[in-house]
Amino acid sequence: MNNALTPALEKKRVLLCVGSGGVGKTTISATLALRAAVDGRSSLVCTIDPAKRLANSLGLNALGNVEAQVPASVLEPLGVKPKGKLHAMMLDMKATWDDLITKYAPPDKREKILANRFYQSLSSALAGSQEYIAMEKLWELRTRRDYELIVLDTPPTAHALDFLEAPNRVLDFLDNEAAKWLLTPALAAGKMGLSLFSLGSSYVAKTISKFTGTETLQELAGFMMAIAPMNESFRERARGVRELLEAESTGFVLVTSPGRERLDEVTHFHRLLKQNRMEVVALVVNRVHPMPGPELWEEAKGLIPSRRVKVEETLRELTVLAEQDLRGIAELRAATPGTPIIQVPRFELDVHDVAALWRTGRYLMGDEVIPTAPASTLSTTEAPTPLSSGEGQGEGTRPPG
Structure with missing residues (x-):
């Protein structure tokens, strides 16, 4: 029937x-x-x-x-x-997040990302992360399996909305202009910037660190510096996921x-x-x-x-x-x-x-x-x-x- x-x-x-x-x-x-x-x-x-x-x-x-x-x-x-x-x-x-980083991160950034404590939170507990990686896995399975x-x-x-908007939310976070502005000293100056940033070199950093802890900000800065080269590939796959969800198939x-x-x-x-x-x-x-x-x-x-x-x-x-x-x-x-x-x-x-x-x-x-x-x-x-x-x-x- x-x-x-x-x-x-x-x-x-x-x-x-x-x-x-x-x-x-x-x-x-x-x-x-x-x-x-x-x-x-x-x-x-x-x-x-x-x-x-x-x-x-x-x-x-x-x-x-x-x-x-x-x-x-x-x-x-x-x-x-x-x-x-x-x-x-x-x-x-x-494991799926780790596979994603291993496959698409620049070779000199992989270990830094995988060892970063902020990344470890992102890949296991951050709101929307599970929905995002489920869509990533679906896209990989559909495009690479028969x-x-x-x-x-x-x-x-x-x-x-948690399900439908998860990819965009994660991408918005990775590409957030406010976060980049906040982390400008670290993002612009590399290791020296991180060192200064860890000492609270800006008024904004000093203010935020009262609530989050300077060490947390340093981990966030390190993560965003390492992940930045992957942002475009994240966006490309997010577009692919969206097209897949809207497809007649x-x-x-x-x-x-x-x-x-x-x-x-x-x-x-x-x-x-x-x-x-x-x-x-x-x-x-x-x-x-x-x-x-x-x-x-x-x-x-x-x-x-x-x-x-x-x-x-x-x-x-x-x-x-x-x-x-x-x-x-x-x-x-x-x-x-x-x-x-x-x-x-x-x-x-x-x-x-x-x-x-x-x-x-x-x-x-x-x-x-x-x-x-x-x-x-x-x-x-x-x-x-x-x-x-x-x-x-x-x-x-x-x-x-």
């Missing part, structure tokens, strides 16, 4: 799974790459999640900063034989949960992607509570009275949760017109093996959908409104099949 993700997996070269933390982006990313490989496209999933569960679910002991091929044998128990190869990797932020599809599990962001998959606290975030992100001319191929609502089916209510009627009371109370609670999710999805659909919405249910257990990934994929690709129960079976006063069957596949209008 086809849905909005089918053509994306067939034609796109890059898919970026984006959204806030804790909504299942890593699972969705791995599942998309897995399905593409099974269907015959060589695929790579690049994740930033340090948890081992993804590696284990793909039959690997661990993931590192280098691509590892997922053995086809992990799918044999499911009776599935992939037609293409699947690779996986976990982005190591510090995977037919790369799926990037982006860093979790509370604010969409690139698509975004927004991932969210149905909770109301997530709805404003995802609609804001959706709006910004559209404003930035970036294609949203689908919006995945993950961990949706399924509506209890009529067969469960019928089974409850046959229980002894004490057991029946408890079971029916549980069914009513599940119905309330399902109704809440349905209303949230309806609001989401109204706020994102024209974007297909695909639902993945909340499973009893976390996704921790390839069988669970494959099951997730059946919902992502529309092979199965979340059922909705007829209103007559509900025990609450307000029945949920079923989703329209004309608003995209995988939206909970039919029982699984």
Whole structure:
């Protein structure tokens, strides 16, 4: 069965799974790459999640900063034989920054940059640094590897702009005119300037050093002197990243949960992607509570009275949760017109093996959908409104099949 993700997996070269933390982006990313490989496209999933569960679910002991091929044998128990190869990797932020410096910094500057304490903070903790290096890695993988599809599990962001503007923010910092003015003595005079600067040779330096420490300013001056020859190459790659994100061969998959606290975030992100001319191929609502089916209510009627009371109370609670999710999805659909919405249910257990990934994929690709129960079976006063069957596949209008 086809849905909005089918053509994306067939034609796109890059898919970026984006959204806030804790909504299942890593699972969705791995599942998309897995399905593409099974269907015959060589695929790579690049994740930033340090948890081992993804590696284990793909039959690997661990993931590192280098691509590892997922053995086809992990799918044999499911009776599935992939037609293409699947690779996986976990982005190591510090190692990727170091590789970038090693490749592009002038030979006489490399060791100075790598040993600089300010660089070490930039490459591991500075706000926006993780988003920037994730985009750098994506650009490198797309331009230097021959995977037919790369799926990037982006860093979790509370604010969409952190992701979209990270490259520009880092570049603005590296090329900041105010910082250059502040560091003019050091930048202009080399070692002598650094020596004078360390003694607080200017009024501005003396004032700032009261708050930051002179040693910190010296480290910053040393870093900016060493990194300056790389600024143009940084800008060139930032332009390349922007072009890649806007390309027809690139698509975004927004991932969210149905909770109301997530709805404003995802609609804001959706709006910004559209404003930035970036294609949203689908919006995945993950961990949706399924509506209890009529067969469960019928089974409850046959229980002894004490057991029946408890079971029916549980069914009513599940119905309330399902109704809440349905209303949230309806609001989401109204706020994102024209974007297909695909639902993945909340499973009893976390996704921790390839069988669970494959099951997730059946919902992502529309092979199965979340059922909705007829209103007559509900025990609450307000029945949920079923989703329209004309608003995209995988939206909970039919029982699984």
